[in-house]
Every structure is written in C-alpha cells, then in structure tokens.
Amino acid sequence: MPELPEVEIVKRGLDETIVGSEIAGVEVRARKLFHGNESDLIGTKVEAVFRHAKMIEIDLSNGKALLIHLKMTGQLVFDKKSGDKSKRMAGGHPSNDWVADLPNKFTHVIFKFKDGGILYFNDLRKFGYIKVYNQSTLKETKELKDLGPDPFTKELNEEYLMRVISRRKKVKIKQIIMDQTVISGVGNIYADESLFCAGISPLRLAQDVKRSELTKLIECVRKVLKLGLEHGGSSENTYVNIEGKKGEMQNHFKIYRKTGKACPRGCGIVKRVVVGGRGTHYCPACQR
DNA sequence: TGCCCCCTGCAG
DNA sequence: CTGCAGGGGGCA
Numbered sequence: 001m002p003e004l005p006e007v008e009i010v011k012r013g014l015d016e017t018i019v020g021s022e023i024a025g026v027e028v029r030a031r032k033l034f035h036g037n038e039s040d041l042i043g044t045k046v047e048a049v050f051r052h053a054k055m056i057e058i059d060l061s062n063g064k065a066l067l068i069h070l071k072m073t074g075q076l077v078f079d080k081k082s083g084d085k086s087k088r089m090a091g092g093h094p095s096n097d098w099v100a101d102l103p104n105k106f107t108h109v110i111f112k113f114k115d116g117g118i119l120y121f122n123d124l125r126k127f128g129y130i131k132v133y134n135q136s137t138l139k140e141t142k143e144l145k146d147l148g149p150d151p152f153t154k155e156l157n158e159e160y161l162m163r164v165i166s167r168r169k170k171v172k173i174k175q176i177i178m179d180q181t182v183i184s185g186v187g188n189i190y191a192d193e194s195l196f197c198a199g200i201s202p203l204r205l206a207q208d209v210k211r212s213e214l215t216k217l218i219e220c221v222r223k224v225l226k227l228g229l230e231h232g233g234s235s236e237n238t239y240v241n242i243e244g245k246k247g248e249m250q251n252h253f254k255i256y257r258k259t260g261k262a263c264p265r266g267c268g269i270v271k272r273v274v275v276g277g278r279g280t281h282y283c284p285a286c287q288r
Numbered sequence: 289t290g291c292c293c294c295c296t297g298c299a300g
Numbered sequence: 301c302t303g304c305a306g307g308g309g310g311c312a
Contacts, residue, residue: 003306032294054307071307073296106296125295127307170289180308187306237298237305256306277291279304 002054002070004151004185005228006239006247010076011051013242014058017078018046022114023060030108033123036132040064041111053147053184057138065135067143068121073238074128077102079118102244124238148182151221156183158214165206173209174202175276177221186221188278189234189256193224196255201287202280203273227252255281 022045026038044060058066102120109121149155178191197220233247254264259272268285
C-alpha cells in the first residue's frame with residue numbers, strides 16, 4: 001500500500017518506538033517473508049531507521065541492517081507493553097478489526113524487545129519482506145542500487161526528467177513518475193493525484209510533455225505527497241501507522257478511485273483506464 | 289515494453 | 301462469481 005507518505009510515517013513511528021531498544025527475540029512465522037538469520041539480530045540494539053523509496057532500513061548495533069518492504073498490505077505495528085491493548089486501540093477504528101488483536105493470522109514476524117515492546121510485521125497478501133543485510137553493502141543491493149532521487153531533493157528537476165524521458169521513447173508519463181528508478185516513492189495513488197493536480201493525462205507519451213508541464217508536475221508530486229503526510233497517509237485498504245491507526249488521506253482523494261464521478265473541477269466525468277497494468281483514474285476534460 | 293504472478297479479501 | 305487492490309520481479 002504504502003507509498004512514500006505512508007512509509008515515511010511508519011519510519012517516524014519506528015524512530016519514536018524502537019530506536020535504542022535491544023532485540024531480545026525474533027519469531028518468524030512465515031519463512032517466505034523473512035530472508036536471513038534471526039540469530040543475527042538477537043542482543044543487538046536498534047541504532048537508526050531510514051526510508052529509501054518505499055522501503056525501511058533499520059540499522060542494528062552489530063553492523064547488520066533490516067530492509068523492510070510493505071508492498072501492498074504490509075503493516076508494522078508496535079505494542080509498547082504486551083497485554084496493554086487499551087492504549088493502542090484508543091482512538092482506533094473499529095472497522096479495522098484485523099489489527100485489533102495482535103498477533104493475528106496475518107502476523108508473520110514478531111520482534112520482542114528487552115524493554116517489553118513488541119513489533120508486529122503483518123501482511124495480508126504476503127507480498128512484503130524483511131531482509132537481513134550488512135549495512136556496509138546495503139547500498140549495493142539490488143533493492144537499493146537503482147533507486148532514483150527522492151522527490152523532495154533538488155536532484156528531481158525538469159532537466160533530470162527530460163534526460164530520463166529522452167531515453168524512454170514509448171513510455172507514458174504516468175509510468176515515468178511511478179518508476180522507482182526515476183523517482184523514489186511515488187506509487188499508484190499519488191501518481192494519479194499528481195497528474196490530476198498538474199492537468200496532465202496519464203496516457204500522454206512522456207516525450208510529448210512540455211518542459212513547463214514537467215515543472216508543474218514536479219510541484220504537484222511534492223504537493224500531493226506532502227498532503228498525504230499531513231493527513232497521516234491513505235488507508236483506502238489496510239494501511240495503518242505504528243500504533244495501528246488509519247490515516248485520513250483517502251478522504252481527500254480528488255481523482256483516485258473516483259470512476260464515474262464528477263471531476264472536482266466540474267468539467268467532466270472521471271474515467272478509469274489501465275496504464276502499466278495499474279488502475280488509472282483521470283478526467284479526460286481537464287487532463288490533456 | 290507488456291503480461292503474469294506472488295496472495296487474500298472484499299465490493300459489485 | 302468476477303474483478304480489483306498503496307508493489308514489483310521475472311519472463312518473453
């Protein structure tokens with residue numbers, strides 16, 4: 001699920017909960033999702049947490065690092081103290097039953113900390129993963145080595161995008177901004193929202209998008225991601241933060257999953273098409 | 289550059 | 301029941 005804003009929120013949640021804590025035990029329930037040896041983690045302290053695109057890096061005191069990808073339905077939920085569910089659920093959403101009682105059938109890895117905290121890695125569809133790497137070689141792993149710039153850095157600019165596009169003749173603009181080797185962290189929802197914001201059709205060939213439009217698009221990507229962060233991420237489906245609570249961004253979507261509804265600009269009806277195998281929503285009237 | 293697939297659940 | 305879902309790897 002998680003795109004940049006959601007993963008960033010989880011990353012910040014980990015900063016506040018597990019940094020400085022010592023791992024006392026690791027329970028792997030689903031081998032498929034855990035690549036490495038649990039024994040490498042026991043007795044180490046969590047030193048720092050980083051986000052790379054939609055992935056989370058957790059650095060441990062022995063030089064190892066965990067690389068976590070939540071893919072579509074992964075969750076990292078922290079319980080301060082086993083047995084005290086009241087705090088986590090206070091203000092939680094009753095509709096989100098499946099994090100109400102952890103661990104549950106979707107809990108695949110459990111980290112127990114010496115201070116009593118417990119971190120649950122849940123994933124309904126089991127697409128996510130946790131991999132154990134060495135910090136020293138993490139940047140060279142296949143997961144991280146080809147990532148494009150973070151959208152909030154100055155490396156993302158019109159010149160950069162024009163250079164990328166000049167090498168990718170037949171690609172649609174939506175595919176460009178969703179490509180993790182071009183921009184880190186933009187996924188399907190924020191791509192649709194960004195293109196709506198910029199008034200650009202997702203179906204446009206990237207090479208036909210003018211420089212001024214790329215400028216606008218970059219602004220929109222940043223604006224939309226920032227809005228997602230401000231609203232605590234989007235929980236259209238299973239996303240929750242470290243406390244198991246949903247975000248509110250889904251209540252602020254302008255175009256994503258608004259098929260058949262009136263365009264917020266009042267000019268047309270939102271249409272759904274498929275681009276790069278992903279459901280794509282746009283207004284044919286104001287996105288050209 | 290485009291499918292199919294990993295997996296499970298839910299809406300229509 | 302069919303189709304679809306915040307991702308992305310592997311294959312032709």
